[in-house]
Amino acid sequence: MDPDRELVDRARDGSQEAFADLVRRYQVRVFNLARVSTRNDADAEDLAQEIFIRVHRGLRAFRGDSAFRTWLYRIAVNASRTQAGRPSLFGWFRRVEPEEVGGVDPLQALPAADAVEDSVAYREAIDHALGRLSRDLRMAVTLRDIDGLEYREIAEVLGVPIGTVMSRISRGREKLRPILAEALGWTDGARSGRAE
Amino acid sequence: MLTCETAESLIAREVDGLLRDDESVALDAHAESCGACRGLRRANLDVARALALRIDAPVPGGFAARVAARVHPGESLGWMDAINWRRWTEWMLPVAAALLMVAIVAGNRSATTATGDVEVAASESTAAATDILAWTGEGDAATALSALSADVSSEDVLAQMLGTSAAGTEGQSDGR
Numbered sequence: 001m002d003p004d005r006e007l008v009d010r011a012r013d014g015s016q017e018a019f020a021d022l023v024r025r026y027q028v029r030v031f032n033l034a035r036v037s038t039r040n041d042a043d044a045e046d047l048a049q050e051i052f053i054r055v056h057r058g059l060r061a062f063r064g065d066s067a068f069r070t071w072l073y074r075i076a077v078n079a080s081r082t083q084a085g086r087p088s089l090f091g092w093f094r095r096v097e098p099e100e101v102g103g104v105d106p107l108q109a110l111p112a113a114d115a116v117e118d119s120v121a122y123r124e125a126i127d128h129a130l131g132r133l134s135r136d137l138r139m140a141v142t143l144r145d146i147d148g149l150e151y152r153e154i155a156e157v158l159g160v161p162i163g164t165v166m167s168r169i170s171r172g173r174e175k176l177r178p179i180l181a182e183a184l185g186w187t188d189g190a191r192s193g194r195a196e
Numbered sequence: 197m198l199t200c201e202t203a204e205s206l207i208a209r210e211v212d213g214l215l216r217d218d219e220s221v222a223l224d225a226h227a228e229s230c231g232a233c234r235g236l237r238r239a240n241l242d243v244a245r246a247l248a249l250r251i252d253a254p255v256p257g258g259f260a261a262r263v264a265a266r267v268h269p270g271e272s273l274g275w276m277d278a279i280n281w282r283r284w285t286e287w288m289l290p291v292a293a294a295l296l297m298v299a300i301v302a303g304n305r306s307a308t309t310a311t312g313d314v315e316v317a318a319s320e321s322t323a324a325a326t327d328i329l330a331w332t333g334e335g336d337a338a339t340a341l342s343a344l345s346a347d348v349s350s351e352d353v354l355a356q357m358l359g360t361s362a363a364g365t366e367g368q369s370d371g372r
Contacts (some may be wrong), residue, residue: 016268023260031255044257049263056267071289126250144208145247151209170240173208177239180246 004068012059019059023052025068029147030076036142039131047083051076066156073149073157077139128184129179139173144169198226203233210237211244 002008004025010018030051035044054075062071130138136158143149143157145167154169155162180186198206209215215223215274227234 016264020260020264021265023263027255027259028252031259032252035253037357041253043254044253045259046257048259049266052263053266067292111294123250123253126247141243141247146250163205166208167201170204170208170236173211174236174239176243176247180243184246186242 002064002067002069005064006149008059008062008064008068011056012062015135019056022055025050026072030072031077031143033073033147034080034083036127036130036146037083042092047079050083051079054079067153070153070156073143073147073153074159077143077157080139081135096147125180125183129176129183132179133172133175137168137175140165140168141172141176145173198222200226200230200233203227203230204236207233207237207240211240 003020004049007018007022011022027048030046033050034047034051035041038044038047051072055072058071058075060070066074074183130142133141139153139158143154144151149157151162152166159169160167203223203226206215206219210223211221223237227237
C-alpha cells in the first residue's frame with residue numbers, strides 16, 4: 001500500500017492542502033537530490049520547484065502503477081538531466097574548479113576530527129565528490145546512499161535493469177573512495193572512520 | 197567460482213546486508229584471490245558509510261509556499277515568502293558591484309571637490325578679514341582670522357576690533 005495514496009488522491013481532486021502536504025513531505029529529499037546535481041542552493045531551489053511543478057501537472061495522469069515516491073523520483077531525475085546543461089550565474093561562481101582558486105580544494109579544507117560529520121563542510125565535500133562522477137553513476141549512488149531507495153526502486157526510477165543499478169553503485173563508490181580518502185584522511189590499509 | 201561481474205553486484209548489496217550466507221561465502225572466496233574485487237569491496241564499505249553521515253541541506257524557508265504560489269497563482273503569498281532570497285541575492289551581486297564602483301568613483305571626485313572648496317573658503321575668509329581691517333583701520337589680521345576660524349559671528353568680530361561689546365552696541369541702538 002502506497003503511504004502517499006490518500007494525499008495523492010486528494011491532491012488530484014484539487015486539494016491545495018493535500019498537495020502542500022506532499023511538498024512538505026518530500027521537499028528535503030527533492031531539494032537535496034537537486035543540490036547534488038547543481039552543487040549550490042540557489043540552483044537547487046529552482047530545480048526543486050520545477051520538479052514539484054511537474055509533479056503537480058502530472059498528477060492527473062498518475063495512475064498509481066508505481067508508488068508515488070518512485071514516480072516523484074523519476075520526475076526529479078529527468079528534471080535534473082534537463083537542468084544540468086543550463087548555466088546560472090550562481091552556478092558559474094560555484095563551479096570554479098579547485099585548481100582555479102589557488103589550489104584550495106574544498107575537500108582539503110574540511111575541518112578535522114570529530115566535528116567533521118556535523119559540519120556543512122562535510123556535506124559540501126560529499127556533494128563536491130559526487131559531482132565528479134558521471135551523471136549515471138552519481139544518480140545511482142545518490143539514490144542509494146543519500147536517499148536510501150531500494151535497488152528495485154532505483155531500477156524503476158532510472159529505467160535500467162537492477163543488475164545495472166548494482167554495477168553503477170559499485171563503480172560509483174569505487175571512484176568516490178580515493179577522493180574521499182584524501183579529504184577525510186583515511187589510511188591506505190583501512191578506513192579510519194573519522195579524520196585523524 | 198564467481199566472475200568479477202557477479203562479484204560487483206554482490207559487493208553493492210553486501211554493504212546493505214542483503215547477501216545470503218552462500219553469496220557471502222562465495223564473495224569471500226572470490227575476493228581472496230582477486231585484488232581488484234578486494235579493493236572494490238573496501239571502497240564500497242567505506243564510501244557507503246561516509247555518505248550515510250552526510251547531513252541533509254536544509255530547505256530554504258518559504259519553499260513550500262513558493263511552490264504553492266506557482267502551482268496556484270491566485271493564492272496570496274506573504275512578501276517574505278514570495279521572495280526567493282538566495283536567487284534575489286544572486287542577481288543583486290552585479291548590481292551591488294556596480295553600485296560599489298559608482299560609490300568609489302563618486303567618493304574620489306567629491307574628495308577632490310571638497311579639497312578645492314576648503315581652499316576657496318580659506319581664501320574668502322582671508323579676504324573678509326582684510327576687508328574688515330581696511331574698514332576699521334586698526335587691529336591685526338591674525339586677530340580677525342582667529343576670530344573667524346573660531347566660528348564667531350561677524351558682529352562679535354566687529355565688536356572685538358572696535359573695542360566695544362556687542363551687547364553695548366545693542367544697548368546704544370536700543371537707547372536711540
